[in-house]
Amino acid sequence: MAGFICKLVVFVLASICQISLWAADKPQDNQVAWMLGCQGCHGASGVALGNEVPALENTVARFLSVQGGREYLIRVPGVAMSHLDNAAIAQLTNWMLRTMDPDHIPLNFEEYSALEVGELRQNPLGFEAATVRAQLVAKNAKYFD
DSSP, rough: OOHHHHHHHHHHHHHHHHHHHTEEEEEHHHHHHHHTTTHHHHTTOOOOTTTBBOOTTTTTGGHHHHHHHHHHHHHHHHHEEESOHHHHHHHHHHHHHHHGGGGGGGOOOOOOOOHHHHHTSOOOTTTTHHHHHHHHHHHTHHHHH
């Protein structure tokens, strides 16, 4: 009987965790998804970690104003190769933009959709992600000053 109860508790806890990640439509659910999938590299608040991991805080939404920047945000390896489904990535990315860089979101910003994310994930960036980022920033320096 104790074994059954133990298995039941594990099943219930696992189900709760899965539901939290799948239903990332609340800020706290997006924050959990951020913690589990992004925070390891980008830190809790999206600060830069050395030269390898660029800052998101007060910077990430600037990419929405440059040609190719919107696509870049979904095509980076950590996003494009995530275990999350397209809808969860869209919700998490929209949350991240509002949380990490609300002052630079363009007035005409349209939130990412699951359909758009799915299309962009079909062409992920690999090792060239840092080069693409540097090119976007260099070509659009006025947005990144």
